[in-house]
Amino acid sequence: MPRHCATCNRSEKDFKFYGGFCEVCAAKRLGDKLPKLIELERCKRCGRIWVNGRFADPNPKALEEAIAQKMRGYRIHLIDNDDEGALLDITEEKEQGGVSTEKRIAVKVKTRTCDDCYKRASGYWEALIQLRGQRDRVERLAARMERYISKSAAFISKTEDVETGKNIYISSKTVASGMISHMELKYTSSFTLYGIKNGKRVFRNTYAIHL
Ligand SMILES: [Zn+2]
Numbered sequence: 001m002p003r004h005c006a007t008c009n010r011s012e013k014d015f016k017f018y019g020g021f022c023e024v025c026a027a028k029r030l031g032d033k034l035p036k037l038i039e040l041e042r043c044k045r046c047g048r049i050w051v052n053g054r055f056a057d058p059n060p061k062a063l064e065e066a067i068a069q070k071m072r073g074y075r076i077h078l079i080d081n082d083d084e085g086a087l088l089d090i091t092e093e094k095e096q097g098g099v100s101t102e103k104r105i106a107v108k109v110k111t112r113t114c115d116d117c118y119k120r121a122s123g124y125w126e127a128l129i130q131l132r133g134q135r136d137r138v139e140r141l142a143a144r145m146e147r148y149i150s151k152s153a154a155f156i157s158k159t160e161d162v163e164t165g166k167n168i169y170i171s172s173k174t175v176a177s178g179m180i181s182h183m184e185l186k187y188t189s190s191f192t193l194y195g196i197k198n199g200k201r202v203f204r205n206t207y208a209i210h211l
C-alpha cells in the first residue's frame with residue numbers, strides 16, 4: 001500500500017517523497033526552517049563586502065558566496081537582490097535527492113571600515129621614495145609612479161614637494177620595491193624602525209633616487 005504524506009495526505013503514487021513527506025510539503029518545510037534574516041558586513045567607505053576572510057567587490061557572485069557562508073548545509077543560488085534582501089534558490093541534499101525552494105531572505109548590513117580604507121584614512125605608509133634632481137625629470141617620473149601605483153593594490157598616502165625634488169609616500173613596501181625594480185631605477189635605501197607588530201619589528205623603507 002502506498003504511503004501518504006504526514007501533512008497533506010498526498011499519495012506516494014503521484015508525488016516524490018522525502019521521508020514521510022511529499023515533495024510539496026518537503027519544500028515548504030525547508031522554506032519554514034530557513035533563516036528569515038542574515039547579516040552581512042560591508043565597508044562603509046568602499047562598499048566592498050566581507051566574504052571568505054577578505055573584502056570583495058559586491059558583485060552577485062561575491063554576494064551569493066557571502067550568503068552561502070551564512071547558510072551552511074545548503075546549496076545557494078542567488079536569483080535577485082536589492083537593498084533589503086535576496087531572492088534565493090535553496091537546495092538541501094537529502095538521501096532521496098535534493099529538495100529545493102525559492103525564498104526571499106532579508107539581508108541586514110553591518111558596516112565597518114575595511115583595512116585598506118582605514119589605512120588610507122589614517123595616512124598609512126611603509127615606503128618613502130625621495131626623487132631628487134631636475135624638476136621636469138622628477139615630475140615625469142613621479143607621474144609614471146602614480147600611474148603604476150594606481151594600478152596596484154597599494155596607494156599613495158601623500159606627496160611632498162621639497163626644494164630638491166619630491167617625496168612620495170606609498171602604503172606598501174612590496175609594491176614600492178617592485179615598482180623600482182620594474183622601472184630599473186638606481187637607488188640607495190635605508191630603513192627606520194617604525195614599530196612592533198605581532199612581536200616583530202616593522203621597518204619603513206626609504207629609497208633615494210637621483211635623476
Ligand atoms: Zn504533503
Ligand SMILES: [Zn+2]
Binds near residue numbers: 045046048114115116
Ligand atoms: Zn573599504
